[in-house]
Amino acid sequence: MSHTLVNVPIVPLPEGIVAVVKAECETCVLVAPVLRQLRQSGVALTVYTQDDPTFPADLDPQLDEDLSVSYHHAIETVPTLIKVEGGAEAARTVGWLRTSWEELTGVDDLGPGLPEQRPGCGSLSVDPDMVDVLAVRFGGSVLRSRRVEIAALEDEAEALFDRGWTDGLPVVAPTEARVLRMLQGTTRAPDDLVAVVPPDLVECTVEKVAINAVMAGAKPEYMPVILAALEVACTDEFNIHGVLATTMPVGPVVIVNGPIRKAIGMNSGGNVLGQGNRANLAIGRALQLIIRNVGGGRPGGVDRAAHGNPGKLSFCFAEDEEGSPWESLAVERGYSPDASTVTLFPGEGPRCVVDQLAREPEPLARTLAACLRTVQHPKLPLGFDAILVLGPEHARVFKEAGWSKQQVKDAIMSHLQLPGSEIVRGADGISEGIPEHLRDLTLPKFRPGGLLLVHAGGGAGLFSAIIGGWANGDTGSQPTTREVRA
């Protein structure tokens, strides 16, 4: 943890030699006679004790009761011995190592009869129970958000619901300690601007992202992915304003590629689009909470969805790159396999494609095409993109036939060339369709690049999933990818 502070005066250490100890540390007890030896030899010694004000005896220890000395001077181990010259730290050593102590103090023959060295113990100021408390006590001023008091008799969860800050499920209360801990997950400063968030077009800082990430149940290590997802969402290309405001049932679908998937424990296997994985769920939820809370985008307000879909709570998953026969979605989109990326897609809820008799690639391509044709409407071409989440058992059929990813897409698209006469308005007794003047054309179901293929899912089941999109192109939303940075 960083000990760099903003706006908190650091108490300077006294000149000479400073020792920081605690009574419950055996090494500190071991070196107590050495400290007395230093005092007797004329060294200007000041001893700070973290727990027992009477330890070490005969050395007039100063009690570091609020641990401010330990915190401000980054004491991680006791005993720590610091040499102070001209008000500044000139040298320090931790634990007991005779040669280091002698070098630092300039006194020879320290601790006769003691072993040559003993490791120290953890400082109370880095005790897991104390770290966040101290961060708030001494470092909290880095946070600029308005403080809101929840009275002792209020239920925390209810109070957060009442303020309209939740997506309908309980959230974790964003206390200062939790938000500071969340900020440890990124190297970016709390006041760094991440994006201007629609619909209210509010400047969103890293701090606001961290607050909403806490509420969503995220861990600090998810922060880089959440930050990247928010940046992508707020680009003109992805157009979260439109995705939010539309009457169609779409929300931001976040697909994660690259090493960070495994590093933060994301799921790309069984139940990949379902419940149960904290990283998948919390990242998607954090993004939606930011859009709700910072951007002001709420159902019934700017969110005008006629039906919505449960994925608007959270829809985030990782690609199974290790099990895939092909290059990943991110590599296809121009990124290195070593890069971690997020790709956002304006998606509705997923639906299942069943073909349990698939053994040959061509018939399976026909199945996938037949199901993909129904995205939004079987008679509507070109207007909507789609993600095909190919399950491992379906992908294996193509793999065993030696098909490349492009071959799979080409085969599917070859069965999605729709004759105008079949999809014109009124055809099949269905009013919806293309205008009459396009009757003589043959139109592809998806525009070039409009069919995205991702490999994910459990190892058993000859199934895939389709995630239908929203209005594509410059006036709608484009699938958009960015690299995840720290």
Add this chain to the structure above:
Amino acid sequence: MTIVLDPTGEQVPAERALLQRPPSIEGRTIGLLDISKPRGNIFLDRLQQRLEAAGARVERFKKPTFTKPAPVDLRHEIATKCDLVIEALAD
């Protein structure tokens, strides 16, 4: 007490705004909620006289016990019947 950090864009006040005071109580229905503290009813009887003299209509309600929050049904009944409510503590 827990202190949390505001997750919003801070475009609106954190405190819930008070409703506007009505310009007059004449013709309004005012609910008087007796929380079942001893002699609270005597205080409310006098309030009712004063309010009715000022032209208000008064509805009386009573909580089963002062130790617990008002039941949901009772709160709903007050909300649907009344324009204003006076909830008085006793003792």
